[in-house]
Amino acid sequence: MRDDVIAALRRMIVNDLFVEIAEEQIGLDDGLRTVIGLDSVGFVELRVLCEQKFNVEINDDDYTPENFTSIRLLANLIDRLQTQRKAAVA
Numbered sequence: 001m002r003d004d005v006i007a008a009l010r011r012m013i014v015n016d017l018f019v020e021i022a023e024e025q026i027g028l029d030d031g032l033r034t035v036i037g038l039d040s041v042g043f044v045e046l047r048v049l050c051e052q053k054f055n056v057e058i059n060d061d062d063y064t065p066e067n068f069t070s071i072r073l074l075a076n077l078i079d080r081l082q083t084q085r086k087a088a089v090a
Contacts, residue, residue: 005054005075012049017042028072043068050074056081 010023019026019036032038038046046068047058056078067077 002075002079005078006071008053009050009071009074009078012046012053013038016049017045026071029070032068032070032074046074050078054078054082056085 006028007023010026013019013026013032013036014021014023017038019038021036026036030036032043032046047063050056051058058077058081062077062081067073
């Protein structure tokens with residue numbers, strides 16, 4: 001899991017989804033719904049933001065609560081998708 005992905009996710013949650021928690025206070029395992037307070041629209045927006053920012057496609061099979069529960073799990077998903085994309089190009 002890369003620190004730049006984690007930092008970018010925290011920044012998106014605060015700046016683009018207007019969550020009123022300081023970036024540095026968002027823990028890796030804080031629940032995006034339970035602690036951060038994202039609703040269903042917030043999760044859709046987060047999916048689109050991640051696809052644009054990290055140049056990945058999050059298909060419906062990956063758009064699951066298991067992958068979108070916390071920053072850590074979402075960062076792991078992004079890392080996996082980026083690795084798959086690079087392998088497909090090579």
